[in-house]
Amino acid sequence: MGTRRRVVVVGGDAAGMAAAATAKRRAGDDLEIIAFERGSWTSYSACGIPYWVGGEVPSPDDLVARTPEEHRRRGIDVRMGVEVTHVDADDATVRVRDSDGVESSHGYDELILATGAEPYLPDLPGIDSAGIHTAHTLDDGQRVLDDLLESSPRHAVVVGGGYVGLEMAESFVHQGVETTLVTRSGTPMSSLDPDVGGRVHEALERDGVRVRVSSPARGFASTGGRVSAVETDDAAIPADIVVLGIGVRARSGLATAAGLEVGAGDAIVVDSRQRADPERHIWAAGDCAATHDRMSGRLVHVPLGTHANKQGVVLGRNLTGDDVEFPGVLATAITKACSTEIARTGLGEQGAADAGFDAEAVTIETTTRSGYYPGAEPMSVKLIGDRTTRRVLGAQIIGGTGAAMRIDTVAMALWSESTVDDLMFADLAYAPPFSSVWDPVQVAARALASRLVS
C-alpha cells in the first residue's frame, strides 16, 4: 500500500496479458502495469489462424480474446507498436522504440518477459521469394489470405508435418487448392510413434492432401521473383503458394542479452513459480519459456496457448504475493486433419524407453460410439505403460468425430500417476451415443493390463 510498484510486460499476447490481468485483478491500484506489444494485436488465438485462412472463421477479430482497449479499461497501460529493444537488468530499466522510431526508457520493479516464439526459417536458396509464408501471427494469416485471393494459386505446398503443417494443409484443401505436404520425417506428426504417424499419412491422402515424407525442402524455385516450386532431393514440387510450418523457437534474445539462462532450444529457464531471475525481479511465461515434462522429468519447450495462459495466471498470482506452482506438462496435443481427429499425451513407445521406463504398448481398434449407434466411426487407441510399475505412460488416439477428446481421460490418469488397472476400472461414462460399454481407452487399458501380467 502506498508504494505503488511498476510492472513492465514485454509482449501482449496470451502469457503476458494473462499475467497482467491476473496481477491487476488481485492488486488493483497497488500495481502500475505497462505492457509493450510490438505488433498490432493483443491476446489472440494463434491456434485459430488455420481456421481463419481455411474460411471457417470469418475474421481475425474473432480470434482476439481481448483487445488493447479492453485491457486498458481493466487498468493495464497497453502500448501498441512499441518494441522493447534492450533490458538493463542491473538498472531495472527497459529501452523501447515506438512505431515512429522514437526511443525511451522505462524503469520497473518487476519485469515480465512474454516475448513468445518465432517460426523457424531455414537458410535455403530462394526462401525470400514472394508467395512463401509463415502462419504464426495474425499478420501472417492476413498475408496468406491476401495472397490466396490475389494469386489464385493452383498448387499449394506446406513444408512441415507438425500441427501447423497439417492444419494449414487442411485450410488449403478447404479453399479448394491442390495441396502437397512435404516433411523431413518418415511420417507426418513426428510427435507420434511412426505406426500412428503412418495412419495420419493415410488419412491425409484420403482427404486429398498429397504427402511426401522423408523429403526435406532443399530450396525454392521461382519465376519472376515468385515461388514456383519446392525442391526436394527427389523432385521439384510445383507450388504457387508455400507455407512453412517447420517449428518455432523461443524468442529469447532480450533474455540472453540480460544474462538469463536459456535451455531446451533457446527457451528461458524459469523455476516452478515462473521466476527467471528472482534477485533481479525478472519473470517469464509462455512460448518464450521452458518448462518441465512430468513424464520424462526433462526440461522442454512446448509453445502452446494452453500452457501460456496457465503460466501467465501462475506468474500473475506469484507476482502479487501468492505461492502457486506451474506443475509442468505432459505434451498433450490434439488436432484435426480434415475428417480425422488426432491426439497424443505423455510418452510415445520410443520416448518411454528413452526415459528409462520398461515400456509396453498396445493398439486397439474400436468405434467412437457403440458400434450399432448411427454415426459410429472407427478409432484406434495406442496405450503405453510400464511393465514394472504398471503406470500409464502415454497414449495416442486417431479416429473419427469424438475420438480425440478421450485423450483427456488418459492425460488426467497420467497427471495423477495412475496405473493401467486404475484406468481400466475407472467409472467412466457410458451410453450408446457416446461410447461402447467399455470406453475405448478402457478397451486399451484392459488389453495393456493383460500384457503386463508377468
Add this chain to the structure above:
Amino acid sequence: MGTRRRVVVVGGDAAGMAAAATAKRRAGDDLEIIAFERGSWTSYSACGIPYWVGGEVPSPDDLVARTPEEHRRRGIDVRMGVEVTHVDADDATVRVRDSDGVESSHGYDELILATGAEPYLPDLPGIDSAGIHTAHTLDDGQRVLDDLLESSPRHAVVVGGGYVGLEMAESFVHQGVETTLVTRSGTPMSSLDPDVGGRVHEALERDGVRVRVSSPARGFASTGGRVSAVETDDAAIPADIVVLGIGVRARSGLATAAGLEVGAGDAIVVDSRQRADPERHIWAAGDCAATHDRMSGRLVHVPLGTHANKQGVVLGRNLTGDDVEFPGVLATAITKACSTEIARTGLGEQGAADAGFDAEAVTIETTTRSGYYPGAEPMSVKLIGDRTTRRVLGAQIIGGTGAAMRIDTVAMALWSESTVDDLMFADLAYAPPFSSVWDPVQVAARALASRLVS
C-alpha cells in the same frame, strides 16, 4: 487339472456372460460352464433399446453383442428359455424349469448369480391396461415398437424422469408422437442437483417434450381395456401409449431364498472380489448386485451395463485363481435428450454435504469449442469440491454436442482423489475445434479454486 469344476451361471446377459467368457478363456477345459437364461437373448445392450424404439438402430440384433451360438462356440453351454427356480446352496444344486415346463436339477462347484434387475411396477389402478409398457428387455422394446406400429398413438406419456424416461421420450419424439414426461420429483433427472435438473427441464421443452414435474402418476384411465390417460393429482394426461421408467430393483429372490445378504434396496451384497458367499462358492455381479460408492463410502445399487461388464470380468478372473478387486463406482452417468447432452459424476451439492464434506460448488457457462469455431454450442459445468481438502467431489455437465464426454476428465480426477488445483492445471488437450484454451472443466476448476481460498 483333471478335476473339472462345474460353474453354473444364472442369467445370460452382460455380467453373467462376461464372467463366463473370462473364466472360460483363462481356464479352458478345466471348467465346465453352464449358463441358464430364461429369456431368448444373451449379452445384449439394454441401454440401446430407446434408440431402437426411436428408429435410430434398425434391429434388435444390432444390440446383441454375442449370441447364444457364439457363446457355445467358445465352449459355454448356454441353455436358453430355462429359468432357475431354486438354489439349494447347502447341497450346491440349482433347480431349473425349461420352456416346456420340464424341471431338472444341476449340481455346481461355483454358482454365479447374474439375475439382473427388473423394472419397478407401482401398484396403481389401471396399470394392467393395454398400451402400458416398460423398456427393460429386448422383448419389451419389441412390444413398444409393435404397439407404435399397430395403434399409431397420437399422445405418448413417459412416467419417470430418469435416464430411461428421458431416452424413451426422445424415442417417441423421433417417431413423431406428441410426448409428455411426468415425474414425481421437482425436476427431471433427480440424480442431478435441482438447478441442473431445471436446465434439463428447459431443454426437454425446447425439443418438444412436455414436462410435468412434481406429478407422481396416481393411476391410468382406460377405454375398452386400453390406456387413455395417465392420472396425476392435477390432471388426466391423454395417453394412447405409456412407458414406465420409474426405476428398477435388483432381482434377488433366489439369493434371499438361499440366505444371502441383500442391501441398498434388494441388491445382493458382495465383497470387492464379487463373492456373495465365499464358503458356499456363490458369486454375484451386475444389476442384481450392490457395490460401493467411492465418494460417499456407501453401499449402493447402480444397475448399469458398464459396471456389469467390469464386475463380470473381475468375477471371472477371481473364479479362476486371480485376485482382482472391483473398486467401486462414482455414479458417473451420461445421456442425451434430443439435442442436449447431460452427464454427472461423483457427488452433487447436497449429496456432498450429506456425506460429511464441506462442500462448495460453482457453475460456469462456456462453449463446447473455441467460441469462434463453427459449431461451438453453449455448455455449462457445475463443479463441487471440498473447502477443507480442496478435493474434487463431483461434476454435472449439460450442453451441446461434445459437452458431456468431458465428464470423464472429472471422473478420472475423482478416481485418483485429485484436488481442484490438479484439475485446473492438468495438461488437457487444446485446439479450437475441440475446446477453448482453458478446457471447460478447467474453467470450472479455476472458478472453484478461487472460491476455496480462505
